[in-house]
Amino acid sequence: MSVRKSLIAANWKMHKLISDAESFIVDLQDKVKEFNDREVLIIPPFTALKTVSSKITRKDFFLGAQNCHWEEKGAFTGEISVSMLKDVGCTYVLVGHSERRNLFGEIDSIINKKLIAVLQNGLKAVLCVGELLEEREANKTFDVVESQIIRALAGVKEEDVGNVVIAYEPVWAIGTGRTASPSQAQEVHEFIRKKLEEKYNKDIANSLRILYGGSVKPNNVDELMKEKDIDGLLVGGASLEAGSFKRIIEYVL
Ligand code: PEP
16 A cells, blocks of 8 residues: 555546536535545546646546647647646646556657657656556567666656656557566566665655556455555546546555
8 A cells, every 4th residue: 555645647548529528527526525645647648638627626546648748839830838727727647557658659858858848838747658558568568668767767856856747658558458467567666675775765755656557446446545655546437437546546555
C-alpha cells in the first residue's frame, strides 16, 4: 500500500460525445465516495474538455488533456497549446502515451519538449513510459523504461519535477486484457523510484506518484493497489463506463 495520495485517472482516448461526457461526470461525482487518500483525474477528448470542466464540482476531481503542442502559439494547424488547456480548466496533461509514441511517431525528444512546456505553464504532466512485448521478452524492460525516463526528464530541475506524475504502462498490457501482475508492476515501479532518486534525491523520489496502466479492471484493481510503489492507476477501457470506473476508484486494500 502506498503512503502517497493516490491518483486514479480516466483516459477516454477518442471516445464520448459531449452529451455522454457530461452525463458521465455528473453521475460519477454524485456516486463515488470521497476519500482523503485519493484523487480522480478525468482525461476526455479535447472536444469535451470545456463541458467536463464546467461540471467538475468536487475538490478531489481534476481535469486533464490527452496531448499538447510545446509551442505557445503559432502556425501549427490542428495543434493545441498548454495555455489553451489551462484556459479550459486543465490541471494535468498526458505526455508520451504509448499510442502517441507508436501510432503518431512521438519520440523522446518531442515528449521532453511537451513535458517542459506543461511544467513551464504551471500544469502537471503525467509522463507515460513502458516497454513493448518484444522488449520485455528480450529482458530489456528496465533499459527501455530508464531511457524513456531520463530522456523525457532531460533539463527538468528539482524544483519543477514535483509536478510530474509517472505512469508505467507496459504496451503489451494496454487494451489487451492482459495485465501486469502486481509483482511485475511493483518491480518496475520500484526501479523507476530508484532512478528518480539517482537523478534527483530520495525525498523527491519518495514523494512522486507512479501510476500503473494496462487493462486495469474492477477485478484486478485491489491487488494492484496493495503494492507499495503503485500510487494510482491510468485506466483506459474500464474508465468509459461510470460503474466500472467507480469500482476502480473505490478500490479496497
Ligand atoms: C491507457 O489508455 O492508458 C490504458 C491503460 O488503457 P486500458 O486500460 O484500456 O489498457
